[in-house]
Amino acid sequence: DVKVTQSSRYLVKRTGEKVFLECVQDMDHENMFWYRQDPGLGLRLIYFSYDVKMKEKGDIPEGYSVSREKKERFSLILESASTNQTSMYLCASRNSGSGLNTGELFFGEGSRLTVL
Amino acid sequence: DAKTTQPTSMDCAEGRAANLPCNHSTISGNEYVYWYRQIHSQGPQYIIHGLKNNETNEMASLIITEDRKSSTLILPHATLRDTAVYYCIVSPMDSSYKLIFGSGTRLLVRP
Numbered sequence: 001d002v003k004v005t006q007s008s009r010y011l012v013k014r015t016g017e018k019v020f021l022e023c024v025q026d027m028d029h030e031n032m033f034w035y036r037q038d039p040g041l042g043l044r045l046i047y048f049s050y051d052v053k054m055k056e057k058g059d060i061p062e063g064y065s066v067s068r069e070k071k072e073r074f075s076l077i078l079e080s081a082s083t084n085q086t087s088m089y090l091c092a093s094r095n096s097g098s099g100l101n102t103g104e105l106f107f108g109e110g111s112r113l114t115v116l
Numbered sequence: 117d118a119k120t121t122q123p124t125s126m127d128c129a130e131g132r133a134a135n136l137p138c139n140h141s142t143i144s145g146n147e148y149v150y151w152y153r154q155i156h157s158q159g160p161q162y163i164i165h166g167l168k169n170n171e172t173n174e175m176a177s178l179i180i181t182e183d184r185k186s187s188t189l190i191l192p193h194a195t196l197r198d199t200a201v202y203y204c205i206v207s208p209m210d211s212s213y214k215l216i217f218g219s220g221t222r223l224l225v226r227p
Contacts, residue, residue, distance in 0.1 A: 042218075109158055
């Protein structure tokens with residue numbers, strides 16, 4: 001089975017802490033994405049990456065950064081966590097190869113972050 | 117803003133077909149119809165997508181009307197594990213990662 005694995009299902013952090021959310025995919029996908037999901041707001045795109053060392057801002061990048069040093073791994077970093085970053089964070093990946101691109105996204109299980 | 121309209125909730129009996137409608141009257145020629153579902157506390161799961169022809173895979177069938185203004189997702193033999201929120205999205209394939217989920221349809225499969 002293809003798989004997107006997020007490092008932590010549940011995290012509790014304090015305001016001001018640095019938070020790392022890790023995501024690994026085993027499908028050799030070029031594209032990877034980080035979203036957050038909040039009630040009533042749906043999924044919002046934070047950052048995405050077309051390929052290794054490439055990154056693009058999504059709709060709500062403020063307060064976040066990302067790292068893609070290896071193709072299979074895409075990390076989301078909260079430099080100084082704040083209470084309004086309490087949310088469910090979802091990682092996804094997608095193949096972008098010509099002829100193979102179905103547009104289908106594969107999601108991880110999600111990481112529920114609580115910032116106190 | 118979501119470009120699709122779906123009923124808020126539906127239910128069906130286990131073993132029966134579940135037919136989930138979606139209206140997308142402003143769909144553009146290059147936009148596909150994608151369906152995802154999300155089981156409580158899990159990440160969304162891709163189900164199926166189509167452009168204008170009907171599509172079928174191991175999970176479901178997608179029926180798109182000839183004018184492409186609406187579609188129906190069919191789960192042929194619903195099980196209790198199909199209880200989830202189902203999202204219909206329209207998007208060009210290359211920007212399909214911009215998942216503008218509407219409210220979705222909460223499907224409850226009854227024993």
